[in-house]
Amino acid sequence: FMSHHDHNFQYIKDKKKARAGKYYQRFELRDGDCFGDDDGGWSDCDTDRERVEFSTRPRQPITKNQCYGYSLMLSKDFIDTHPTNVTLGQVHQHGGPKGTAEGLASFPPLIQIDAREGSLYFNWHELSGSATNVIDKSRYHKLKSLEDMKGVWTDISFCLDFKNKRMDAWVDGIKKVEILKSPIFFKPEAIYFKHGIYRSFISKYKARNNGKMPTQIVFYDEIRRGNSIEKVDVNINPKLKRVD
Template sequence: MRLLAAVILSLSFAFHPFLASAQSLSPDDSGTFGRFDAHTRAAQTAHGFNIISGPPALLREGQRAFLFDVRPGDCGGNDCREDRERVERVDRSGSRPRDEHWYAWSLRLADDFPFIRPTNTTLGQFKQEPQGCEVAGIGIESRGLFFYNKLCAANGEATYMIDKPFISLAAARGRWIDFMVHSNWSADSDGFLDFYVDGRLIASHRGRVVYNNRDEVTFRFGIYRSFVSRYTGNTGNPVPRQWAIYDNVRRGDTRGSVEIQR
């Protein structure tokens, strides 16, 4: 089955009808997100970001999905000087603090998605702008995926309120995983954050979850790699290629407005 999926992916690159124009199409079922923009420091390559319209095995639901593909040296802007590589899309509309929000997205890692520690891999993050505090997200460590929420201080230091492993990398490869986040992005005691995987509650925090109640929280998704030189220093090789597919990236007012049917 995994070999078949890999063959299907190679076919999606070989036959141009499967690739839709990233400039002319919006994502399926995006809820209140609307369109997403390329991260200003994302690598500008032909392979890095595409909207695929098939084959069906690479779509979670609907007619289109996002394909992200990061290869050695894929960086842009200051990332090239700051030891980072990425291809990400960013929600430019933002979410207001102290309002209740539901978010959902589906992720499918490549069958051979590599573990690249001590280089970091981030697969989605909520950030408060313009301060730049990364308040929550999904990363890879200890050969598994984990969800985190961290509080940023004025001096730039962060305290983790949630640091929850939820699936091994081996189990995550080559399958769809459905995520949901329910939040009130508040810097006060009324804040909360719930994280769901495949419809099941995995982690929760009650209390302050963001830096302040002034700045909006934006969502970005794709593949972001930091401290790239650590992998190269340990192995003598460039960081290997990583690719993943995202589908049904949604934001709404209720769980029912974003949750995918399983």
């Protein structure tokens, strides 16, 4: 697990602002907010990254249908940091393949929900090669304009169907993505969901903007996991209980 500063995370009680219920989560990432693992095995500071993220437990097996859903809101002054990538939710692998990305060590995820070039994208990592020298190709599918996500809640949901070898994603209950391929090429030990703000290859943006990253603020609510879309998306299943 990584450390964080006090400003990086707040659990806020405000029924009027929450997507549902009384509470929601606030993440803030500032220039220089990078940390390392407690065991010293990884450091974002040494690998051109910044982040504040939470990882969920328990992890999920590579079987049947694994679905995830959450509500996301960008601050009204949110800045798109392209060509630096910003990830706002991802499904990562435990015991998955490894390799390099732009000369740095890389342990690729399966899915990233990325804010880049003015839009939010479903980024499927199509992996090939070998388990120790993986080839990672991002396949981007547009979900929603970032401008339309500022100051309003957006509901994101997606399913990784390992049994039927397909992936589907929804925005506000409307299907936006349908990929008729297996989510995996290598079989990891398990997968797990992470959420927060994760910026990778920050030097790209800094080189164009006086060597500094902007502060970014993002809000989360109603984070769910289940084995069907009906268990994670309140637009598709209005009977879902609120998450507080």
